[in-house]
Amino acid sequence: MARIQAVTAMTLDGFLPDNDNVSMQWVINHKNGFPRWRERCSAFILPHSILELLCEKDRRDDSFTYLAEIRDFESLELLRGLFHYNLVDELIVYLLPYSIGQGISILNIYPAQQWQLHKTASFSNGICRLIYRKPRKK
Numbered sequence: 001m002a003r004i005q006a007v008t009a010m011t012l013d014g015f016l017p018d019n020d021n022v023s024m025q026w027v028i029n030h031k032n033g034f035p036r037w038r039e040r041c042s043a044f045i046l047p048h049s050i051l052e053l054l055c056e057k058d059r060r061d062d063s064f065t066y067l068a069e070i071r072d073f074e075s076l077e078l079l080r081g082l083f084h085y086n087l088v089d090e091l092i093v094y095l096l097p098y099s100i101g102q103g104i105s106i107l108n109i110y111p112a113q114q115w116q117l118h119k120t121a122s123f124s125n126g127i128c129r130l131i132y133r134k135p136r137k138k
Contacts (some may be wrong), residue, residue, distance in 0.1 A: 002060035004045070004053075004087050006036045006079055008070035009094035014107035019071060019074060023096040023127060032123060034069055037092060041067035047078045050085065057087070073104055080109045090133050097126030 009027045013015055017024040027033040038044075045053055045068040053066065068088075070079045073127075082088050115132035122128045 001062065002042070002057045002064040002066055003062070003089045004057070004066045004068070004082065005090045005092060006068045006070055006082060006088045007034060007077070007092040007094075008106060009015060009096055010106045011019065011096050011098055011100050013099035013101060014105055015100050015103040016071070016073075017096055017100070017104055018103075021096075023098070023125065024071070026098065026123075026125060027094045027096075028071065032121070032129070033094065034071075037067055037124065038069070038132060041065045043067070044069070045082070047074045049088075050078070050081045053087065054085065070106075076104060076106065076109065079106075082125075083109060083111045086111075090118070090131065093130045093132070094130045095130060097128075 009017055011023055019028065042064045044065050045066050068075065068078055068082060070076055114135055116135050117130065118133045119131040120128065
């Protein structure tokens, strides 16, 4: 069965950063940001395509990876739908080193679910990348 990754960035206080922010631009364009995951995925998940995904996911093998890139309100709604159907296997979060205190909250859409921290990385600009995976079923 195919794997579904969701990659996003958020501020320290859990808000979706503006795309024109310097740190967010790094995440969008740097080889260690979103492009890293774009290069490795097999297909992108577009907003309003969850029904197609539900039909196709089981037909793919383990090497097939779908990617949902979350960076604006429309794609945040995509993430909400992916969580609703419990489809996200791996969550990649770029934590930006500042808080904004307002805006679109990412944290209020995360489901009550346990995730396992798989890997971390920190970069010289203060951004941290956290990779979480669903716990394996025993």
